[in-house]
Amino acid sequence: MTKIVYKHIHLENSHTLAVYKSVGGYQALEKALTLSGDDIIDEVKRSGIRGRGGAGFPAGLKWSFIPKDDRAKYLVCNADEGEPGTCKDRDIMRYVPHQLIEGMVIAGYAVRAERGYIYIRGEFYREAERLQAAIDEAYAAGYLGNNVMGRGVRFDLAVHRGGGAYVCGEETGLIESLEGKKGQPRLKPPFPANIGLYGGPTVINNVETLTSVPDIILNGGAWYSALGVEKSSGTKVFAVSGHVNKPGNYEVELGIPLKVLLEEYAGGVRGGWDNLKGVIPGGASSPVFTKAVCETVTMDYDAIAKAGSMLGSGAVIVLDRSVCIVRAIARLSRFYRHESCGQCSPCREGTGWLSQIMQRIEQGKGVRGDIDLLLSVASNIQGKTICALGDAAAMPVAGAIRAFREEFEYHIEHGRCMVA
Amino acid sequence: MSELQKSSSGVPPRFSEEAMRQVGVIFQRYPAERRESAVMPVLHLAQREFGGWLSQEALDYVAEVVGMPPMRVYEVATFYTMYNLKPVGKYHVQVCTNISCWLCASDEIVRALQSRLQLSFGESSQDGRFTLSEVECLGACVNAPMMQINDDYHENLTPAKVSEIIDQLP
Numbered sequence A: 001m002t003k004i005v006y007k008h009i010h011l012e013n014s015h016t017l018a019v020y021k022s023v024g025g026y027q028a029l030e031k032a033l034t035l036s037g038d039d040i041i042d043e044v045k046r047s048g049i050r051g052r053g054g055a056g057f058p059a060g061l062k063w064s065f066i067p068k069d070d071r072a073k074y075l076v077c078n079a080d081e082g083e084p085g086t087c088k089d090r091d092i093m094r095y096v097p098h099q100l101i102e103g104m105v106i107a108g109y110a111v112r113a114e115r116g117y118i119y120i121r122g123e124f125y126r127e128a129e130r131l132q133a134a135i136d137e138a139y140a141a142g143y144l145g146n147n148v149m150g151r152g153v154r155f156d157l158a159v160h161r162g163g164g165a166y167v168c169g170e171e172t173g174l175i176e177s178l179e180g181k182k183g184q185p186r187l188k189p190p191f192p193a194n195i196g197l198y199g200g201p202t203v204i205n206n207v208e209t210l211t212s213v214p215d216i217i218l219n220g221g222a223w224y225s226a227l228g229v230e231k232s233s234g235t236k237v238f239a240v241s242g243h244v245n246k247p248g249n250y251e252v253e254l255g256i257p258l259k260v261l262l263e264e265y266a267g268g269v270r271g272g273w274d275n276l277k278g279v280i281p282g283g284a285s286s287p288v289f290t291k292a293v294c295e296t297v298t299m300d301y302d303a304i305a306k307a308g309s310m311l312g313s314g315a316v317i318v319l320d321r322s323v324c325i326v327r328a329i330a331r332l333s334r335f336y337r338h339e340s341c342g343q344c345s346p347c348r349e350g351t352g353w354l355s356q357i358m359q360r361i362e363q364g365k366g367v368r369g370d371i372d373l374l375l376s377v378a379s380n381i382q383g384k385t386i387c388a389l390g391d392a393a394a395m396p397v398a399g400a401i402r403a404f405r406e407e408f409e410y411h412i413e414h415g416r417c418m419v420a
Numbered sequence B: 001m002s003e004l005q006k007s008s009s010g011v012p013p014r015f016s017e018e019a020m021r022q023v024g025v026i027f028q029r030y031p032a033e034r035r036e037s038a039v040m041p042v043l044h045l046a047q048r049e050f051g052g053w054l055s056q057e058a059l060d061y062v063a064e065v066v067g068m069p070p071m072r073v074y075e076v077a078t079f080y081t082m083y084n085l086k087p088v089g090k091y092h093v094q095v096c097t098n099i100s101c102w103l104c105a106s107d108e109i110v111r112a113l114q115s116r117l118q119l120s121f122g123e124s125s126q127d128g129r130f131t132l133s134e135v136e137c138l139g140a141c142v143n144a145p146m147m148q149i150n151d152d153y154h155e156n157l158t159p160a161k162v163s164e165i166i167d168q169l170p
Helices: A017-022 A027-032 A037-047 A059-064 A088-095 A097-111 A125-140 A171-178 A207-219 A221-225 A258-265 A291-296 A301-306 A325-339 A345-362 A370-381 A389-414 B017-028 B032-049 B056-066 B070-079 B099-103 B106-117 B159-167
Strands: A074-079 A115-120 A145-148 A153-161 A202-206 A235-242 A248-253 A276-280 A315-320 B091-096 B130-135 B147-149 B152-154
Touching: A017 A097, A017 A125, A027 A097, A027 A207, A037 A059, A037 A097, A037 A207, A037 A221, A059 A097, A059 A202, A074 A097, A074 A171, A074 A207, A088 A097, A088 A125, A088 A207, A088 A235, A097 A115, A097 A125, A097 A153, A097 A202, A097 A207, A115 A125, A115 A171, A125 A153, A125 B152, A153 B032, A171 A202, A202 A207, A207 A221, A207 A235, A235 A258, A235 B099, A248 A258, A258 A276, A258 A291, A258 A315, A276 A291, A276 A389, A315 B099, A325 A345, A325 A389, A325 B099, A345 A370, A345 A389, A370 A389, B017 B032, B032 B056, B032 B070, B056 B070, B091 B106, B099 B106, B106 B130, B106 B159, B152 B159
Parallel strands: A074 A115, A074 A202, A115 A153, A235 A315, B091 B130
Antiparallel strands: A145 A153, A235 A248, A276 A315, B091 B147, B147 B152
């Protein structure tokens, strides 16, 4: 199967400029600099690549929204990888940082941004060191700076470490944080494409998205769009964690059946396929699938949405039959309560309520009516907050009740787990 | 806002010459008129320089260095979990208990750490060597369960491996 972002990660010293150049590194940039910005944007549009961070917005379209005015423009790479279950970008940054840098220089040139930032989660200290070392190499070799590859193009790039706040993965929370403030998301509109970092037009893309750009430029958008399936073109890294025999990051073409991903790539479900209870298909905030759905669903944006969940960041969390779904969701609810930035009342208060109710059900102190109460709180959060964190807190709860309602009922009635 | 703690040493925190050089490097990453963007990296640096945590004096000093009102620095320092606002041990052991780690038996890792270090979450050892914290997902889920000690991740843990890692700390 074709690989793009991970194709070089197994090479020795793949993080160095020398190795990256030996496999054709920075040739895409050389080609890009002979094209116009609009040509590059058209190529990326043609590829059909959608944002790999979670929202799945078409990247080329996002770039095309950048106005052609005289304001300073910015390119920001969202490397705040914080959605529980997700660890795909980490391997890109520590193993092929130059491929990300090359993608960023191309993107910056295309939208006429002369300054870029990689906002990396603060805990990734070693990964930030790797990125910085690669950036230093790229400056020394003339791939960054005020005269990129001698073509008179300017692009400066810096790493900015976060401070341990999940909400900064939300793009406007990230911008606030990058400006030296609390990471509380902004009301949209205006969208970052018009008013983003320092009030300037800003493109924000995920690590995996930007790292895919060099191959799109070298091989063409049509080549990329032939990978995967319709409306979900290209490859995607799925971080498969939990109860599989070979957890890992697997880059595959979109549209692969979930069952194939688990059985053929991730070594199979612990204890065999029939021991599967369910799968959270796209990170902690995506509603859980029952085994019945896992039998047939394919891993692309539309198929997963149609089945009632979302592809999200591509974090596939596998639960076997030993898992108490109430306890699992209670843990997630505690997470969202901890990470709510406190700005919007429905989220600040609602995540607290969800967590407390989940906690009491889990502890055997649930009361009749708690399920309806959970659903009511969830629906009072969803769609009523500035950013998606509220939705992210509500969806797993409502989704788990939809899929495993009898377990919640059992827990409330008997004061303990339905599973042994 | 959580209470800010005063430094007990009585010595006003000051960056070394080398640290000031690093501050200069940090400032260069942002447009000159956007100096406040440097507050997070300078706070990270201050925490490393001043013994792993940020006293109110340290925050005031960062405010002075970056050139922003102290209150704005307090806002930032209290919003992000990585800024320690009270002293931590030489080794800050942070164990993830979020979903992927929990599915891979992080409960056992927590028990092993608590019994090995004789600490509950949020506590520091009296000799100043260890602080134990429970943290949210650190993004190493395919290598669960995991913990972070200072700058380094330790992955694919077992209770035995935890003891070994703790024993080998200098």
